[in-house]
Amino acid sequence: MNTYMSDQKEQVTLPPRGDGTSDREAHQVAAHRAVIEIDDVNFEYVSGVDVLRNISMNINKGEVTAFIGPSGCGKSTLLRCLNRMNDLIPKAGLTNGEIRILGTDIYDPLVDVIELRKHVGMVFQKYNPFPKSIYENVAYGLRIQGVNRKSVLDEAVENSLKLAGLWDEVKDRLDASGLGLSGGQQQRLCIARTIAVEPKIILMDEPCSALDPISTAIIEDLITQLKDEFTIVIVTHNMQQATRVSDRTAYFYLGELIEMDETIKIFSNPSQKKTEEYISGRFG
Amino acid sequence: MPNEAKNPPPEQGENPFAAKAHSLKRRDKTVSILLGVATYFILVCTAYIFLDIALKGIPVVFQTEAPFVNVEFFTKSPETLMTFETEEGDFFKMNFSDYSQFKRDNPEVNIVDEHSHAYSGGGIFGPLVGTALLTAICIVVALAVGLTTAIFLNEYATKGRFMDTVRLAIMNLAGVPSIVFGLFGLGLFCMVAPVITDTPMDRALFTVPIIFTDNYLSFEGWGTCMLAGGFTLAVMILPVVITACEESLKAIPMGFREASLALGATKWQTIKKSVLPYAFPGMLTASILGITRVAGETAPIMFTAALAHKDELPWESAGSIGGFFSQSVQAMPYHIYTVAARIPQSEYTKPMQYGSVFVFMVVVMSFAALSIFLRIRYRKKLKW
Numbered sequence: 150m151n152t153y154m155s156d157q158k159e160q161v162t163l164p165p166r167g168d169g170t171s172d173r174e175a176h177q178v179a180a181h182r183a184v185i186e187i188d189d190v191n192f193e194y195v196s197g198v199d200v201l202r203n204i205s206m207n208i209n210k211g212e213v214t215a216f217i218g219p220s221g222c223g224k225s226t227l228l229r230c231l232n233r234m235n236d237l238i239p240k241a242g243l244t245n246g247e248i249r250i251l252g253t254d255i256y257d258p259l260v261d262v263i264e265l266r267k268h269v270g271m272v273f274q275k276y277n278p279f280p281k282s283i284y285e286n287v288a289y290g291l292r293i294q295g296v297n298r299k300s301v302l303d304e305a306v307e308n309s310l311k312l313a314g315l316w317d318e319v320k321d322r323l324d325a326s327g328l329g330l331s332g333g334q335q336q337r338l339c340i341a342r343t344i345a346v347e348p349k350i351i352l353m354d355e356p357c358s359a360l361d362p363i364s365t366a367i368i369e370d371l372i373t374q375l376k377d378e379f380t381i382v383i384v385t386h387n388m389q390q391a392t393r394v395s396d397r398t399a400y401f402y403l404g405e406l407i408e409m410d411e412t413i414k415i416f417s418n419p420s421q422k423k424t425e426e427y428i429s430g431r432f433g
Numbered sequence: 434m435p436n437e438a439k440n441p442p443p444e445q446g447e448n449p450f451a452a453k454a455h456s457l458k459r460r461d462k463t464v465s466i467l468l469g470v471a472t473y474f475i476l477v478c479t480a481y482i483f484l485d486i487a488l489k490g491i492p493v494v495f496q497t498e499a500p501f502v503n504v505e506f507f508t509k510s511p512e513t514l515m516t517f518e519t520e521e522g523d524f525f526k527m528n529f530s531d532y533s534q535f536k537r538d539n540p541e542v543n544i545v546d547e548h549s550h551a552y553s554g555g556g557i558f559g560p561l562v563g564t565a566l567l568t569a570i571c572i573v574v575a576l577a578v579g580l581t582t583a584i585f586l587n588e589y590a591t592k593g594r595f596m597d598t599v600r601l602a603i604m605n606l607a608g609v610p611s612i613v614f615g616l617f618g619l620g621l622f623c624m625v626a627p628v629i630t631d632t633p634m635d636r637a638l639f640t641v642p643i644i645f646t647d648n649y650l651s652f653e654g655w656g657t658c659m660l661a662g663g664f665t666l667a668v669m670i671l672p673v674v675i676t677a678c679e680e681s682l683k684a685i686p687m688g689f690r691e692a693s694l695a696l697g698a699t700k701w702q703t704i705k706k707s708v709l710p711y712a713f714p715g716m717l718t719a720s721i722l723g724i725t726r727v728a729g730e731t732a733p734i735m736f737t738a739a740l741a742h743k744d745e746l747p748w749e750s751a752g753s754i755g756g757f758f759s760q761s762v763q764a765m766p767y768h769i770y771t772v773a774a775r776i777p778q779s780e781y782t783k784p785m786q787y788g789s790v791f792v793f794m795v796v797v798m799s800f801a802a803l804s805i806f807l808r809i810r811y812r813k814k815l816k817w
Contacts, residue, residue, distance in 0.1 A: 232695060239591045267697035277688030279707055290696035293706065339692070346696055 183207035184251055184350060184380050185231060191245035192226060194238060200226055202404045204246070208397075213372060213381045215395035215412065217388060219427065222401040224384045228352050231255075231382065232269035233262045251349065267294070270348035274355040276336040278327035283310075283319050286327045286338055290346035305345050312378075313341035314371050333364025337371065344379070351375070353383040357390065369394050388428055392416050400424045490791020493784045506556040506788055511742065511768065514554030514781055517547040526781065528554035552742065552772050553782040557789050561796075562746060563659070563762030567738060568728045570663025570758075571670065576720055578667065579674030583716075586675070587682040588704055607672035611732040618665025619736040624654035626661070658759040659747070662738020670720075670727040677719030681712040714811035721804040725797050731766040739767035741775065765793045 185208035192201035201223045208214045216224035229235045230248060233255060247254045255265055267290075278286050285292075287306040296302060306323070310316040315337045319330070327338050336356060343351055353372070357365040372381060372394045385391050391398050392412055399409040400423075408421045419425045426432055452458060494503055515532040518524050520543040527535065529549070536544075582603075590596045625638050627650050633640040637653035655661045685708050693703040727733075740761045747760050772786050 234691065234695065237691075237694070239593075263697050263699055266695055271691075271695035273688060273691060273695075275688055277686065277692045279689060279692070280711060289693070289706070290698075293693075293696065293698040293702045342692070342696065 182209045184210045185382070186249040187227070187246070188249070189246035190227075190230070190243060190248060192223070192230060192235070192242070193244050194226075194241045196240065199244065200404050201230075204406045206399060206406060206409050208380065208382060210380050211376055212396040213376050213383060213394050215391040215398045216382065216384045216401060217386075217391050217398060217427075218401035218407075219432070220386075221403075223404040224399075224401045225354055227401070228354055228382060228384050231350070231352055232266050232271055234271065236262060267346050268348050269350045269352060270343035270346060272336070272339050272343055272351060272353045272356050275359055276332060276339050278330075278335050278338050278342070280326065280328055282324045283327050283330070283338060284323040287341050287345050289342060294346070309341040309345040312344055312375065313337045314367065314374075315341055331364070333360050333367055336360060336364070336368060340368075340371065340375075344375070348379065350380045350382065353381060355384050355386060358386060365390070388416070400427060402427070486787060486791050486794060489783070489787035490794075493788030494791060503556075503788075507561070507792075508558050509556035510559035510744070510746070510763070511552045511557065511772075511785070512555035513552065514550040514785075515547065516550065516781055517544045519543060520545055548779070548781075550779055550781045551776045552768070553776070553785045557765070557768065557785075557792060559743060559746060559763040560765045560768035560789070561792075563739065564728060564765040564793075566659050566747065566762060567662050567666060567734060567764055568724060570659060571666040571727060572721070572724050574664055574667035575670050575674045575724060576717075579671055579720065580678050580716065582671075583675050583678030583682060584704065584709075587679050588700070588708070603672050603675055606668075609669075611669065611730050614665055614669040615733040615736045618661055618668070618733055622655055622661035622664045623657055623737055625652055626655050626664075627652050628655060655759060657737060657740075657761045659738050659762045660758040662734040662762075662764075665733045665737045666727050666730065669730065669733050670723050673723035673726075674720045677723060678712075678716045681715035681719065682708065684715065685712050714814075715808065718804040718808035718811070721807075722801055725800040725804070728800075729766050729793070729797055731770050734764055735767055735770075738762060739764040741767065741771045765789065765796075769793065 187204055187206045187208075190201055190204045191199045193199050204223075204227060216228060218224050226235065230243070231250070235241050243256055247256060249255070250265070250269060253260065279289060281289070284302075284306055287309050288302045291302060291305055296305075307316065307320075310319065315334060318334060319325075319338075327335065330338060336359075340351075340356075356372075357368050360368065369390060372383065375381060376396075383391075383394065395412045397409065398412045398415040400407045400415065400419075400421075402423055408415065408419060408424045410420070415424060416428055419428065494506060495501055496503055509528075513529040514526065515529055516524070516526045517532075525535070536542075586596070586600070590599075624636075629643070629648050630651050630653075631648050633649045633651035634653040637651040639652055641650040642648075643650055689707045689711070690703055693707040694700070698706070731739075738761055740763055743761065743763050747757055747762055750756075750760065769786070769789050772782060772789060776782060
């Protein structure tokens with residue numbers, strides 16, 4: 150264990166329901182596609198108070214999964230469980246269940262959290278480039294891994310910035326400070342920085358909430374393009390954004406997963422009354 | 434509504450904003466004057482101190498002919514000043530070394546009405562050098578210990594009752610009187626701190642032989658020396674340095690740490706690459722500001738490092754690096770204390786007193802100004 154296998158490359162399509170395959174088989178196929186399996190997870194910040202209760206879900210490879218729900222429902226907490234950012238908070242942790250990424254339980258003592266985070270990158274709510282040059286921002290992840298060959302770094306920086314759609318805007322001023330960019334550009338720089346270490350999964354915690362509508366649209370386009378190469382999990386308060394970018398949506402309420410399904414279904418015909426109330430704006 | 438009954442609506446043509454309660458207005462004015470007086474009182478005190486020292490100190494330090502600066506005052510160490518008259522009625526004022534020379538050269542002169550004024554002649558080179566060395570040792574030790582402590586407290590230590598106690602202890606350290614620090618330094622650094630030697634002293638607390646060598650680790654103390662003084666000053670300023678360093682670390686946005694960790698950096702890589710470089714200027718300037726204050730302390734060094742008088746400068750009798758640091762020195766605050774309070778006062782001691790105070794004040798103030806200037810510059814440079 151502890152090696153993140155990436156041999157699940159072939160896309161296994163979920164067979165349509167009602168064609169004779171049993172639910173069980175469908176579930177097995179779905180499990181095979183899943184890169185993140187969350188299994189009956191409880192989480193607490195303070196002893197005895199579960200902020201996540203019995204969460205189980207699968208997140209599929211090559212899809213954008215959106216977490217929605219009112220503030221305090223635990224969606225960001227769950228997201229931060231996926232690359233163990235919650236380890237920074239003393240006493241916080243899982244009290245039940247396990248989270249498997251690429252088949253490995255990430256809370257296993259044998260898992261090195263440093264290695265995990267190289268596979269599971271994260272983009273934050275408030276864009277937070279380092280006060281370094283654009284180049285050094287993107288090269289940061291590789292440099293801490295000990296990569297110092299100029300040619301390797303140059304290539305990685307160029308590729309990452311191209312993927313993040315920022316290359317044409319900054320190629321002439323790679324040595325300028327990352328903080329001199331506009332808000333939307335800074336957030337794309339953060340995305341470029343994240344994909345430079347070639348993670349399998351990118352977690353995005355409300356990546357557009359500090360941005361204007363035009364920058365938001367650019368980032369949303371970017372997310373749709375990135376899903377060919379990365380599995381993306383995005384927390385958002387903006388339900389339109391969830392419909393625009395995500396393939397599947399999970400609705401959380403008070404620490405529980407109320408419903409998870411294809412985005413179209415969640416927003417057109419949710420099976421739970423609570424979901425419908427939330428997406429129609431009756432509360433939250 | 435009761436309010437309406439009290440304040441009937443103004444009649445037509447009447448000014449609705451006319452002042453009504455004159456007594457309240459008068460009280461308002463009185464209070465503002467009282468508050469102002471208290472503030473201006475501080476201003477007057479400050480102005481008096483600075484002007485008095487400057488007016489009497491500047492004539493000692495500067496002179497009207499080239500090179501316009503009293504070079505001797507900065508290049509000589511304190512000596513005894515002699516004043517005397519000859520039988521012919523000529524008045525002389527000279528340093529003791531010149532005086533001996535004068536007597537040797539003019540054995541025929543009959544000296545009458547001879548006075549000596551201790552420490553009032555010469556200059557302040559020795560004390561300046563001593564203070565510079567003490568402050569340098571203090572900066573190195575205080576920054577090294579303070580920085581590591583602050584990093585540990587802010588980045589590594591988990592919050593809890595024990596850490597709260599540690600923090601409280603550090604804060605309490607700031608409230609300890611300076612004379613207590615002096616005694617502490619005497620007790621620890623001068624008398625107990627370990628040294629490596631092949632001949633341990635009898636007064637050593639205990640000795641530990643170092644294997645494979647003939648040397649011993651002897652807990653006999655460093656004696657009265659600049660190392661002990663610098664360490665004592667450092668311990669005294671530690672609370673300030675730790676607090677300053679912690680504040681600088683806290684000012685670094687959490688986002689930098691999170692971003693770095695999320696990219697797969699270890700904690701130390703994160704601190705080294707994304708926290709310290711941005712916190713360091715703030716740490717340095719705030720610490721220097723604190724250290725300039727401690728450079729003026731007399732009590733901590735009077736038992737541990739300072740001498741009222743010493744003929745040799747530290748490098749003149751050092752021998753080795755260890756020998757260099759294990760010498761006692763003269764120091765500005767202690768020198769000022771000596772010339773101000775420990776010697777008989779006369780008009781001839783005044784120039785030395787005011788000159789020393791003026792120079793010392795200017796040195797300390799320019800360091801403080803420098804650190805503030807640096808801080809403003811770095812603040813402008815580092816924005817996020």
